Amino acid sequence: MKLRVRGIATDEADQIRRGGPDANGQPAVLRVAEGLANPCRHCLGLIAEGDRKLVLAYRPFDAVQPYAETGPIFLHEDPCERYESESLPAWFDYLDPAIVRGYAEDHWIRYDTGDVVPGTELTAACRTILGDPTIAYVHIRSKYNCFQCRVDRD
Ligand SMILES: [Zn+2]
Structure with a gap:
């Protein structure tokens, strides 16, 4: 079976980068990446230490429902390419x-x-x-x- 692995949608990432609301209705918080564990959920690459990242609440479901968990994710501050592959990073x-x-x-x-x-x-x-x-x-x-x-x- 072939797998389809994708980062979050580009329009969602772009909307956040333009200052739009996250899943909690707030703009993303800008931080400097520290350490090695800062994955960008759009390109599924690791944000380099010292680079700027956006921190936001994300709900990986289209609609609110009991199982639609919301939690923190990171994005590269600058545009990056959405990950799309048959394999995991x-x-x-x-x-x-x-x-x-x-x-x-x-x-x-x-x-x-x-x-x-x-x-x-x-x-x-x-x-x-x-x-x-x-x-x-x-x-x-x-x-x-x-x-x-x-x-x-x-
Ligand atoms: Zn990225």
Whole structure:
């Protein structure tokens, strides 16, 4: 099975960069990236230490509903290219561990699919979960429950 891995939509990232409201109705906060763990959720690249990043509340669902969790994410301050690939970014191997879980068509969590795995096992976990035709898509999150990206069947 081919996977489709994408960063958040470009129009969402652009809207935030123009000062638009985040999921909490507030503009993003500008900070300088410290350390190595500053993934941009649009290009799914790591924001270099010392570069400026936008910090915002993000809800990776189109509509508000009980399972539509909102949490903090980062974006490059400057425009970047949306990640679109058949494979996860190589640095995801260093997510240790990562949270992975499937969602049904109604965007509710399918608890039977949830797992906590080393980053190196994420691709296999996504394939297993998406092998169930009743699963619509997968979310990958860090061990802190921060949303990383969505994975679909290609
Ligand atoms: Zn970026």
